[in-house]
Amino acid sequence: MERTFIMIKPDGVQRGLVGEIIGRFEAKGFTLVGLKSLSVSRELAEEHYDVHKERPFFGGLVDFICSSPVVAMVWEGDGVVACARKLIGATNPLSAERGTIRGDFGVSVGRNLIHGSDAIETAQKEINLWFSEKELLSWEPTVNAWLYE
Ligand code: DAT
Ligand code: MG
Numbered sequence: 774m775e776r777t778f779i780m781i782k783p784d785g786v787q788r789g790l791v792g793e794i795i796g797r798f799e800a801k802g803f804t805l806v807g808l809k810s811l812s813v814s815r816e817l818a819e820e821h822y823d824v825h826k827e828r829p830f831f832g833g834l835v836d837f838i839c840s841s842p843v844v845a846m847v848w849e850g851d852g853v854v855a856c857a858r859k860l861i862g863a864t865n866p867l868s869a870e871r872g873t874i875r876g877d878f879g880v881s882v883g884r885n886l887i888h889g890s891d892a893i894e895t896a897q898k899e900i901n902l903w904f905s906e907k908e909l910l911s912w913e914p915t916v917n918a919w920l921y922e
Contacts, residue, residue, distance in 0.1 A: 776806065776847050777854045777890045778899035783841035785878075785886040786810070791844055794874055794887060797860055798848050802920045807847035807900075807909045813839050820902060833883065845903050851921070854896050857889040 781794055799805070818838040825831050848857060862873025866885050869876035875885050890896035900909075 774804075774849050775851060775853050775893065775896075776849045776900060777857050777896045778888075778903060779846045779848055779857060779890075780888040780903075781844040781846075782884075782886055782888060783837060783843055784884045786842055786844060788878070788886075790878060790886065793878075795844075795846070797874065798846075798857070801856070801860065802916075803848040803850040803853055803857075804912070804914055804917075805846065806849045806912070807904050808844070809904075809908065810842050810844045812842050815839055817902070821899065830883065837883065847900055847904060847909060854890055854893050858891065861887050861889045 779798070781791055785791065785794060795805075815835060818835045819826070822831065822834055822838075825834065850856075860874060862869030862875035864875075864885060865882045866875040866879025867881070869879070871877060874887055879885050890899050
């Protein structure tokens with residue numbers, strides 16, 4: 774089954790939105806297979822955002838991710854990678870649709886609350902970067918019988 778990496782950024786944790794955000798993934802019907810809170814090292818943040826290392830905002834982004842604890846998660850379900858991006862909304866919260874996490878709770882691109890993998894291959898890479906194999910569960914919620922045909 775498809776998996777994606779989701780991280781509630783320091784602003785989401787500081788603003789007390791952890792429960793709200795997790796609740797949206799749960800309510801949608803996805804399965805939580807990994808969850809931890811952590812203070813992110815510079816090394817991990819730089820590796821995670823390596824694709825953006827030439828961008829002008831890279832230094833500030835890494836500082837921000839390391840500034841306060843985050844909540845890292847792995848969610849599972851059919852089409853979860855693309856669907857999580859829809860639940861999250863556009864990168865700039867001001868242009869994100871209402872009903873999305875960024876659209877409902879954010880006002881600036883540098884404080885957009887949450888990260889979600891942008892493709893299946895990226896998700897695999899990010900899950901391996903943030904979680905060890907033994908931190909991930911393999912389980913099937915009994916409610917899946919009522920979510921999937
Ligand atoms: P996303 O998080 O939607 O995948 P991205 O991969 O383009 O967006 O950028 C990663 C993060 O970098 C983004 O969530 C917030 C930050 N960021 C992107 N563009 C930025 C900008 N122009 N100024 C400041 N921060 C930016
Ligand atoms: Mg991205």
